[in-house]
Amino acid sequence: MKKIISSLIVASVFFSNLNAQSDSKKEEQLYRPNFHFSPKKGWMNDPNGLYYKDGVYHLFFQHYPDGNKWGPMHWGHVTSKDLVKWEEQPIALYPDDLGYIFSGSAVVDKNNTSSFGDSKNNPVVAVYTYHNPNREKDGKIDVESQGIAYSLDNSKTWTKYSANPVLKNPGIRDFRDPKVFWDSKRQQWIMVLAAQDRTHFYASKNLKEWAFQSEFGKDLGGHGGVWECPDLFPLKVEGTNEEKWVLIVNINPGGPNNGSAGQYFVGDFDGKTFKIDEHFTKQLQKEKAAWLDWGKDNYASVSFDNVPQGKRVIIGWMSNWEYAQEVPTEAWRSSTTMAREVSLKKTKDGYILKNIPVAGLKNYQGKSIRKKINLKAENKLVSPSEIDLTKAVLDLNLKKMTAGTYSFSLKNSLGEEVVFGIDNKTKELFVDRSKSGKTDFGKNYSTPVTKAPLNQIYSEAKIKLVIDKTSIEIFFNDGEKVLTEIFFPNENFSELTLSTDTKGSSLNIDAHQLDIK
Incomplete structure (x- = not known):
């Protein structure tokens, strides 16, 4: 009898493991993005240490390789030659006695100010937050400090600075995510650091010794949660020679549609102090906060250092802390957004930080369709036989x-759908994923409907869609408003339709399947 019971237990374990492997393969096939980066295994969140050098873009990321939920943070590492196709590399930075390796940045030290390099090698220096779990466990406030590491072989190997930390904690619990850049006008390094619900600015000549300069953000912008992952960079205003500085600050919670999100400020920086522009002040009085992305799933967006031609490219974590650790994947969790080029537009109402997909995406265009449709109440736009909507870019021109509603629906044969579009009467964009498949996980995944306000009723509108297996990125009017959302259907979406209660409108479609392997 014992042998029978033992055999039954062994058989049960065997079939349980087979089922688990089967579920994992199904998840891999159904939910692994086609072209957005996701780690081979384990957990990921914030992008870190973004830089370009010798023809290669480097992206590091918060990573726990031994589990699919947040854990002891490492820096994972991927590379790309065009910001579209990514190749995962060995883990770059591991936790040590000073703590976990939290978010940060990396810079190409062209003048060897750090003295880590030599005449032949410009060192790459990573600046990151140490999070000491032991001090947190003991109830201490000063659990976070800033450390540095350097590489002389294009990030294949890293050496941590022996005198870490280079910036100790001043008595602030949330004191993290250093973004460092070279201030060429004043010949100094600047560090922007998140300090609870504001930013701190520090300056250094050598990346090792840092002096406090100022703080920014008290009573300005969104304050529904802790500030994280800041970034500061100059941009020319479109159509002018005027230069303004943009400060991106991510916030969790407190986003425009709940949960985590990114906000921005526009102003001037003199090497010590960031002050918002008067025109932007009026904008904040009206809007309270300016949002980089109105969707639920773009957090921790930061920019690359040293990008050619002075372009400013950002990339974010495509998830939300409300449900990121409960999404229905097992082998891995999370992916990045599409890399996006940002630009600054001045309007009568303030400034708009536009962001659009990087131009390199066009190099992967394959099978395409173009058509013009005079809209009826119900319209079939793209059928399964035309292009593969699990890897596609669509340009739509209404x-x-x-004054009515234009509702696009991404559908599958199971009746699941993601509905998005323009309510041209209430003046807002919207995304509804309440019927998108698996929705019963995390907090506030499927409700309420995501919305982004518009300032007018439009007679014409352009929408660019970047669609992957489990995500949609919606760029309205050249990126003036953006919504990023993830979803988990039980079958791939394969059809796009449009319903409307209006009459007389037309739609031009220019759609491309992406051939990315």
């Missing part, structure tokens, strides 16, 4: 619009 014309002769009237």
